[in-house]
Amino acid sequence: MRSRLGRWALTLLSAVLVAAPAANAVLDGPATAAPAAVPIGTAGWRADPRHLPDPVTASPAAVHAALAGAPRSLATRYPGVVGELDGAPIALRYRANRAAMDAAGGRYAGWRGRYLLFDPRGDGRVAQVFGDLSTADRIAVLVPGVDDRLTNFHRGLGGKAYRSPAVQAANLYRAAGGRVAVIAWLGYATPHGVGVDAARERLAATGAVALRRFVAGLTAVRPHATIALLGHSYGSTVVGLAARYLPRQVTDIAAFGSPGMGVGTASALRTSARVWAGQSGRDWIRYVPGLRLFGFGHGRKPVDPAFGARIFPTADVEDHDHYLAPGTDSLAALARIAIGPGRVAPARTALAANVGGAA
Template sequence: MTPTLLAAPKAVRITPPAGTAAWLADSRRLPDPLRTDPVAVHRFLAAVSEAEQRGLVSEYPGVVGALDGAPPAMRYAANDQAMTAAGSPFSERNGQFLLFDPRGDGLVAQVFGDLSAADRIAVLVPGAANRADNFWTGVGGERHRAPAVQAADLREAAARYGTTDKDRFAVVAWLGYDTPDGVDVSAAREDLARTGAVALNRFVAGLSAVRPQATIALLGHSYGSTVIGLAAPAFPPRVTDIAVFGSPGMGVNTVAQLGTTARVWAGQSSGDWVRRVPGVRLFGLGHGTKPTDPAFDARVFGTSDVADHDHYLSPGTDSLANLASIAVKGLVAYAQGQCRERKVQRLRLMTVHKGH
């Protein structure tokens, strides 16, 4: 049935990982991948021998690869196996994957950097029209729109603008939800975002379980910012920064309504078509006040040389420089006097609303 703007919101339904029925029927009473707290999942698997871990990966790659709280090495091995089984073009992709599910439009989460050594993790949440088959090549074949390319560029930029120790910083390109197909009815509603928010909360909890030393920054582009906004009330304190760009709205009208202790940043190019989207939320339509609206009370960062909706993470832009700084430490660190030489460069690119 085709959704309409005035239709009642759909119930949130998360599709279980492939192989869940057999996993739950296993006599070892394995943790439920959708209901067991990721901390409990981590404890369960920490008590399992390496040989048993390898056996679970081999027997249940679809479940282990998506199991929030499982050791990253287990998930990497499981998703490598699943991608090989999926065949071309997925079997040709190299990297570290915390998620891979080829069903439907597909789900993928790729890690750039060493998650086991990171004391700062940035999670990039993409927006509409992203799917597993364009995760590396970009929407419409445009590489600057590819989550994998954007995440790699963000990590490279961090070495230049955010930190001198890139090895302590990891980026995850997280396509862990079904996105709207484009600028359509589903993009104007929040059904997909609410489902994505549930998945994002579990993913963040899983990162906290396996890397409790690390703090986390969440970066959301376009509809991905709506997912983050709806997930925000459940974020743990380890989420210290949220940055959204090209956002149609975060599902609320003010930073205070997000219910998070994280610093909230927003950027929007003057050439971005999303500026024409009404900042409303009424009868199932819209996503609330734009985050760059002064009434929203976010810290607004500079995007002066971003030409459109899709180049916020392009190398050489003010936007990428500012997002790299936020992703690593938060631009507040620069305003407080850290890295003074770079502070002068960055502060001329940003504006911070007072009061938050």
């Protein structure tokens, strides 16, 4: 604990010697900006005589229009492209990512579930779906933070299951009573440890571009569904930087264990979504200063009353990594946010009156 806080403090102090990063230059592009990496197999896909939509330049809406009714063989011929092609038919992406996992072999060939993304390069990127995305009228996307990788996506950092994005998303899905589709989205390169990258917005800005495209893909294939984005730790910074560019289908944004969302107030997010925040009194993140200095730090904490977020209960959360632990007030609150206002939650996720109020 002390070592993590110490590294963060030293990083902030060193800010006076370092110039600010150009995060806005990364973000201020088209809402359908290119993927974080060129998909595996792109050259063959582009050479296909059927004139398939370009995986780098085509918008998710254009992809959806072009691939409606596409043959299933595309998924097995070009699994690396189809598997991460935002806007492609859901079943086609599931099939492609299963083929990519089988081709990767090892532990991945044995992974169960349905996936909208699988890229084993580098630290890896992956997105797993819980529930029926093809019929859900409400979708919750969980965005994890520091040190989450493809290799610990299921087992958790240090082998601790409660730190696994997949386990956390499964907990959320169960707590919501199966009323929503929940996606554990690890679609960006997260910082390694609580150091320089975690204190800056460079990786968050790149992640925000990928998140914007991913959400655009969801709205292309499920245009009538509404979406909640739930950002944990550095993942909340990713969500905050993406917020102003997100479509109206995103009705709720929740930040928990957050170091900051890149802005000083909820209104500065420039979103029509309801903004929620929670932070446990036993979370070490409370010691991280809510400031931005020479490109370091992520701004005012979203639980600060001056930020203007709707606060949800976290009194029984024991540390930074248990916000989605079964039985906690925090999980119940996040399940209610995931379900959305005006919809009946299961009895076990009933919340206090200050959660899920009017828009």
